[in-house]
Amino acid sequence: MPRLPETLNTFYLIARREFLTRVRSRFFVIGTLVLMVLLAGYIVLQTQVINRTVPTSKLAFVGDAQVLAQPLQAAANAEGIKLQIRSVPDLATGEAQVRSGALDALISGDATSPQVDVKEDLSSTIAAPLNQIVKAVALNRALAASGSDPSVVEGKVAGAGINVRSLDPNATVRTQREVVGIFTAALLYVALLLYGQLVAMGVIEEKANRIIEILLSTVRPRQLLFGKVAGIGLMGCLQLALLGVVGLVATSRTHAIIVPNVGIVAVAGGLVWFVLGFVLFALIYAAGGSLVSRQEDAGAVIAPITMLIVGTYLAYFFVAANPDNPIGVAMSIVPPFSPILMPGRIATGDATAWQIALSVVLAIAAILGMNALAARIYTNSVLRIGARVGFVEAWRGVA
């Protein structure tokens, strides 16, 4: 009988059961929907609040002042100010509209000293460009009156201007990247914690309801262990990918993130590191779970692993605040800290190529090492029902 297909088939059956059981569960369906709605709602709400601070100004021009309309519209477009120019039949109608709020300002009279009627106050975003245009019109008219050619003077004026030298050109980008970095690290922290504990509880469940003995009479412990890790990991990937798509769509639709590719890089890096981190921690959680036989005893073995993950997440804030600190850099490269710290540093753009490459290689090496360790502990303890199995016993395999 060919060995490989049989082994693969068993692995597939186990992983599929784990995946389907969990994807069909209320925890997954409702949890994912709620998270997707919350995430999209948060992003949309945030941008809505920002948009409401720059409402469209509605203006109308009457008489000589109408020559100001075109230049103001052009200036507004260049500055990104939202402006709508309306026409009114006469001054009285315009004034009435300003009083009613249908118009924000009515500009009338001489173009060089126009009268601006407003209900209460003129917004500075309109006042500043309007003033400049009025001054330019006045200048042009004065130049024409003095016999000079306004177009020559205009050309010279256009050439004049300030030279801006930016000392910290990426400040905004930097801030956005930091936010995305914290978001990525937080998401990985929650995902590793949540899905890792699901693996531990799944292992304990099989021991607690004793089906483990039937399973082990027909499959090898490693097939069961890896099938479980793969099935739950796939469920985690699916949930994260759904959330990632919602996040990307919502941010691109609302322009919440202006830095190009930051979102995509963060999501891609986050998913790769989720796979690496999840496999590593799932093996640790599975080995821990195999030591106990009852859900009540789960805390004792899960708590130390949970503390490690929480501690790593807290360390991220230090790492993010001190991007060049050698200890922080080293921690972000070495497992078991790298699965949370490195994707955060990738999102902020602090990680260099060699650091990323080294951390991935080390993470894979750690997974291979943990695989041997976890499989051994799991095999030695998974059939022992009753009191918690000591770590040393589990390693040696003696009862």
Add this chain to the structure above:
Amino acid sequence: MTGTALEVRGLTKRYGKLLAVSDLNLEVRHGEVFGFVGSNGAGKTTTMRVALGVLTPDRGEVLWNGAPITFEIRKRIGYMPEERGLYPKMRIGEQLLYLAQLHGADHASASAAVANWLRRFGLSDRTGDEVQKLSHGNQQRVQLAAALVFDPVMLVLDEPFAGLDPEAVDAMSAVLHEQATAGVPVIFSSHQLDLVERLCDRVGIIQRGRLVASGTIDELRGRGPAQFWVDAPNAAATWTAPLRGTQIVRTDGTRYLVQLDGGADDQAVLQAALATGPVHEFRRHVPSLLDIFREAMTEEAVATPA
């Protein structure tokens, strides 16, 4: 098919300082029901777990048709562990299908077998229910179905009758008998000796990790010294005293249970009884499995003083 199907040779297993099984030899033949009898902690479960490959022995080997047993063969053994276990929140049909596929059955034959066994156990209408919603008895039926749905090459059942009502006991017995008749060897452990006696072709008695006796019930009966019931109303309590190699092991009114050692002559006993007056009964005592079991326990205790 006849001949040995499963053979356990020189099995030894320790748990720390406790010697659970010591140099145990056992064989189960094709088409037979083998009963495994012994006190709690005698080593029955350990032996079965080793046979299934769930436990690794310290020494000894397990053979199938004379060759070391492979993982592929073990996959196709139906097993019912002493500690029953199923996924409580998984649907019955799905669960049985899953277990059948894990045991190597393809989807089509597994589905057919699941439907078949659920019908046989009267659970067809519960296919979509979660296991935890079933009564205890029905959960036991599903558990047995889990050992049958992949067309097993052998059945290993640890205490299959524990906690069953009489009706379920009959149903279980019928299934075991039917499987053995179809050529599938069955080994099961039980404390219900009357059941074992009725159901099994051969029996193994295990005590403190050692197989102290094994064979057909008749063979086991033939092992011990011959015993005769003698009803001699006029006999004195010491009527066997002149006879060599005989002793009265039990007295029930005017009835005596006389045990004869190796060379003693049963006809001499009858003549001695007739010499006392009328004899109303003279018949060979057929020990029950319980008697054999007690006998074996006593022998073992004598052979290995604590």
